[in-house]
Amino acid sequence: MAAALQPLITSYSVEQRFNRDLNEIALTFVNGLDGFEQNNVEQAFAELSFTCNADDIALLNSPSLSPAIVRFIQLELANGVQCSNIGPAVNYQFDHTRSLLIDSQQVDIATTVAANERTRSIGYIFHLGVHRLVVLTNSSVYNEILSNLCDDCYQLDIYYQGLSPLQRGAEILEQSSAFIEDSRYINVLDITLTLKAGDVLYWREFSRIGVMLFVAALIVAFLAVIFYWNWQSARVSLGMLIQKGISRKEFIPFYQPIIDCRSGEVVGQEMLVRWRRFDGVLVQPNQFIPYAEDSGLILPITDLILERVYQDLPQLKGWVSVNIVAQHLESGLLSQWFSSHPDPRTKRISFELTERKPITQFELALAEMKAVTPLCHDFKLDDFGTGFGGFSYLQRLGINSIKIDKMFIDTIGTQDLKGAVLDAIIAFGRESQMDMVAEGVETREQADYLAAKGVYQHQGYFYSRPLAFEDLLRFYQKLPFGK
Numbered sequence: 001m002a003a004a005l006q007p008l009i010t011s012y013s014v015e016q017r018f019n020r021d022l023n024e025i026a027l028t029f030v031n032g033l034d035g036f037e038q039n040n041v042e043q044a045f046a047e048l049s050f051t052c053n054a055d056d057i058a059l060l061n062s063p064s065l066s067p068a069i070v071r072f073i074q075l076e077l078a079n080g081v082q083c084s085n086i087g088p089a090v091n092y093q094f095d096h097t098r099s100l101l102i103d104s105q106q107v108d109i110a111t112t113v114a115a116n117e118r119t120r121s122i123g124y125i126f127h128l129g130v131h132r133l134v135v136l137t138n139s140s141v142y143n144e145i146l147s148n149l150c151d152d153c154y155q156l157d158i159y160y161q162g163l164s165p166l167q168r169g170a171e172i173l174e175q176s177s178a179f180i181e182d183s184r185y186i187n188v189l190d191i192t193l194t195l196k197a198g199d200v201l202y203w204r205e206f207s208r209i210g211v212m213l214f215v216a217a218l219i220v221a222f223l224a225v226i227f228y229w230n231w232q233s234a235r236v237s238l239g240m241l242i243q244k245g246i247s248r249k250e251f252i253p254f255y256q257p258i259i260d261c262r263s264g265e266v267v268g269q270e271m272l273v274r275w276r277r278f279d280g281v282l283v284q285p286n287q288f289i290p291y292a293e294d295s296g297l298i299l300p301i302t303d304l305i306l307e308r309v310y311q312d313l314p315q316l317k318g319w320v321s322v323n324i325v326a327q328h329l330e331s332g333l334l335s336q337w338f339s340s341h342p343d344p345r346t347k348r349i350s351f352e353l354t355e356r357k358p359i360t361q362f363e364l365a366l367a368e369m370k371a372v373t374p375l376c377h378d379f380k381l382d383d384f385g386t387g388f389g390g391f392s393y394l395q396r397l398g399i400n401s402i403k404i405d406k407m408f409i410d411t412i413g414t415q416d417l418k419g420a421v422l423d424a425i426i427a428f429g430r431e432s433q434m435d436m437v438a439e440g441v442e443t444r445e446q447a448d449y450l451a452a453k454g455v456y457q458h459q460g461y462f463y464s465r466p467l468a469f470e471d472l473l474r475f476y477q478k479l480p481f482g483k
């Protein structure tokens, strides 16, 4: 991932850096000119006696007239006398000259004649009345700017219009695969700066980005470890809380009635567990059931809750279903529970086997179902159509009751494509004489639709939410529903 990103980020970064450096170089040129204008140059000019005496030479050598950029500065008087910042006159030769007006001051710009291209430099000629002041710039200053930005990365062509260009910095071969160039025109100087870069800049950025990505990857890995550790410890502490909750018997049954829509009577109810914590907070199943199922803690929770259901049974109408997962069947927990409760009332307990988790030990599960089926009301396949086993579970486990998941009931009255699946499930249920319960019925429209299709056992907010035992008993008193 990081390796794939590195060339992409490098190209982007090279471009950004190149533009930033070119701007900085252009700014250095403009600032250099400003510096020359502001550095008391005017005042220094005024102080010259134009005689080339010791004071004039000292003044030429002063920081205001000889900043770093100046190699030589030479006063050339109208009478032919010449003196420079090092005392005696300096020899130079200009090849081309052109004139500029800078702040109404005429300045000629020239390039010097030199043995080779790279030692040529720029000269400025100031016209002070009848006298001239010639400034030869120190071309190493440009080299210094370039190497400060990036040693060996750049070549700079300085092109004063009409003069032959000066080349500074590294020699960049235009054929280099990562070659880039760009120019800036500086209005006040009438100068064009062309910056070029090649492989050196690219590979420097490449390795810099590599280091950054490596550090970023380390940080991400570090954060991932912290995240995982926090997540793990939250899970571990959830496990501990659940265990405490089990020992304090904090898990209690809520019941959601299942109504036969034709009579409005209760035919049964689904037991949906709630965790009423010692501090009074009522925790919903989605906050602890996934962990309880993953960790196996669902087994002692179900054990606890079955005991409560057993006690409530005499006052419950019809059957009551308890949610189980594959692990319940594979562990033999149910048959153990039934053998310790030899009582005909357990015949009203039903089990909803969810498809959420696949059955891994099929033989064990089947044997358990065979042992328990004669003792209980029935087994229903929960969340039908959403999970692993589906039709094959029905056949192989001999289940003949299905709960149609809310996901499909939600499609009634909508354009959702799953609506076709609902109709197919109902058709299948009818043909194979399945007992069907529709879950998540929220509206009269849904209830009517299901009834018209021959699905009469309904569970959902349209009839009632899951209720605490006492509230369920109150609900019974208002029956039949809707009559």
Ligand code: C2E
Pocket (backbone or CB within 6 Å): 256, 271, 272, 273, 284, 285, 286, 289, 293, 298, 302, 305, 322, 323, 324, 325, 354, 382, 383, 406, 439, 440, 441, 442, 459, 460, 461, 462, 466
């Ligand atoms: P489920 O088995 O699909 O149970 C139906 C869920 O749909 C319940 O959520 C119920 O309150 C909700 N419901 C019913 N009718 C409506 C409706 O009209 N509208 C809406 N929006 N929701 C409706 P609940 O009680 O939060 O339980 C969630 C899940 O937790 C259950 O889904 C079940 O898979 C699991 N669960 C609950 N109790 C137990 C248990 O004791 N053992 C196991 N293993 N799982 C349980």
Ligand code: CA
Pocket (backbone or CB within 6 Å): 270, 323, 352, 382, 383
């Ligand atoms: Ca269920």
Ligand code: CA
Pocket (backbone or CB within 6 Å): 382, 383, 405, 406, 439
């Ligand atoms: Ca469901």
